[in-house]
Amino acid sequence: MKVLDSKFAQGFCRLCVDGFYQGWHERNGGNLSYRIKDEEIAAVADDLDESGEWKEIGTTVRGLAGEYFMVTGSGKYFRNVEIDPAANVCIIKVDDAGENYKIVWGLVEGGRPTSELPSHLMNLEVCKARDPQIRVVYHCHPTNTIALTFVLPLDGKIFTREIWEMATECPIVFPEGIGMVPWMVPGGREIAVATSEIMKKQDVAIWAHHGMFACGTDFDITFGLMHTVEKAAEILVKVMSMTDRKRQTIEPENFRALNAPFNVNISEDFLYDKKSGIIGEY
Ligand code: 13P
Ligand code: ZN
Numbered sequence: 322m323k324v325l326d327s328k329f330a331q332g333f334c335r336l337c338v339d340g341f342y343q344g345w346h347e348r349n350g351g352n353l354s355y356r357i358k359d360e361e362i363a364a365v366a367d368d369l370d371e372s373g374e375w376k377e378i379g380t381t382v383r384g385l386a387g388e389y390f391m392v393t394g395s396g397k398y399f400r401n402v403e404i405d406p407a408a409n410v411c412i413i414k415v416d417d418a419g420e421n422y423k424i425v426w427g428l429v430e431g432g433r434p435t436s437e438l439p440s441h442l443m444n445l446e447v448c449k450a451r452d453p454q455i456r457v458v459y460h461c462h463p464t465n466t467i468a469l470t471f472v473l474p475l476d477g478k479i480f481t482r483e484i485w486e487m488a489t490e491c492p493i494v495f496p497e498g499i500g501m502v503p504w505m506v507p508g509g510r511e512i513a514v515a516t517s518e519i520m521k522k523q524d525v526a527i528w529a530h531h532g533m534f535a536c537g538t539d540f541d542i543t544f545g546l547m548h549t550v551e552k553a554a555e556i557l558v559k560v561m562s563m564t565d566r567k568r569q570t571i572e573p574e575n576f577r578a579l580n581a582p583f584n585v586n587i588s589e590d591f592l593y594d595k596k597s598g599i600i601g602e603y
Contacts, residue, residue, distance in 0.1 A: 324365045324426050325406060329357060332540040333391050333410065336459065337402035339544060345461035345551070346399035351532065352435035355540075356445050356456040357389040357412070368426060369412065375421035380439040380510045383419035384446040390415070392441060394432040415442070439513035440534070444520045448536045451521060455536050457543040462532040465554035470529040472561065473601040477501045477519075480527065482591045483601060486570045487553035487560070489579070494549045496585045497523045504529045525550055557600075566598040 324330050333355055340346050340353075362369075390413050393399070397409040411427035413434055422434070435441065441458045448455035473480055481498035485491045500519030505512040507528070516534055519526040524546060526534045533550065537543030560567065573592040580587055596603055 322364050322368070324368045324412065327361060327365055329355060329361050330391065330406065330410075334402050334406050336457075336540045336544050337393065337399045337410075340459075340461055340547075341399040341402075343461075343463070343548070343551075345463045345547075347462060349396045349398050351399055351459075351461040352393045352395075352437050352441065353460070354390050354392045354435075354438075354441035354445060354458045356385070356449065357391060358456070362389045365426075371414070371423075371425055373423040373425060375416055375423050376433070378415070378420060378422055378438060378442060380443055380513055381419050382415060382442045382446045384449060385415050385442060386417050386419045388415055389413070389425070390442070390445070392434045392438065394428050395434060395436045397432065436508040437513075439508075439510050440516050443513045443517035444534065444536060447517045447521045452538070454538040456538060457540055458534065458536045459543045459547060460532060460534050461547060463547070463551040463554070465558045466527060466533050466551050467530065468558055469554055470527060475501050475503055475529050477523075478591055478593070479601060479603070482593070483557055484550060484553045485576065485591065486567075487556040488549070489571060491549060491553050492576055492587045492591075493579060493583045493585055494546060495524055496587050498588060498591050499523065499525045499527055499550065502526055502528045504531070507531060561600055565600055567600065 336353060345351060392411060392413060394409050394411060402409045407427050408430045411424045411434060413422040414425050415422050437460055444458045473483060477500045480501055500523045502515045516526045520536060524536050535543050535547045537546055576587050576592055
């Protein structure tokens with residue numbers, strides 16, 4: 322089978338298009354990776370070229386040795402993925418040491434995988450260790466979430482609680498909450514380590530003044546998670562544009578009441594008593 326006829330490649334491209342139309346991918350902003358299943362890579366083996374040269378990942382991901390990944394290209398625009406996937410996306414293979422990769426398909430007009438490859442692979446590695454079903458890592462630049470990183474404290478507990486209060490389904494969709502990465506230089510190992518520390522336990526990490534990372538078992542779940550957080554962030558931006566305090570909200574006892582009917586275990590870490598009525602203060 323041709324790569325572009327496969328369901329995984331089509332799901333990958335669809336997420337890129339959907340993300341672009343949400344306004345989350347100005348220019349080359351954002352990147353996407355997918356850990357390909359053994360049977361999926363076997364089905365497209367005839368379309369792969371294994372003769373490429375090994376290049377350094379920039380970090381070590383032993384837990385992903387020998388695996389294949391579909392990833393967006395560095396400097397490529399999500400906007401163009403639909404019209405020419407083979408020029409904007411590639412499939413890479415990771416070597417047995419987990420230190421090098423080679424391109425086996427795509428980027429036909431040249432280029433290299435996303436500059437955030439260390440973050441994607443380190444996240445995929447820790448996610449695989451906690452749940453082997455997690456295969457997608459998605460990074461985008463969603464406006465409202467980024468805006469909040471200028472006004473809320475950069476504290477995962479506070480961010481999670483304020484976002485959760487904006488939509489009842491939030492703690493059901495991401496009961497482990499959101500982790501925060503302070504502003505850091507993007508594209509390297511340091512920010513990858515900080516993000517993967519969060520992804521050991523949580524599905525969402527926000528990069529202050531930059532964007533968001535989400536992981537999931539498939540494209541729908543991962544896109545839906547990103548969409549849910551960003552929608553709640555949009556509501557919070559609107560509320561904060563009207564007032565610095567709420568008249569009423571979803572209270573800790575309301576969140577606790579969701580556990581049994583929705584079969585979730587909402588962490589008490591985020592259900593602290595608020596002493597101040599000001600949004601974003603304890
Ligand atoms: P790439 O074009 O290298 O994927 O970078 C985009 C980006 O969002 C960096 O954080
Ligand atoms: Zn980015």
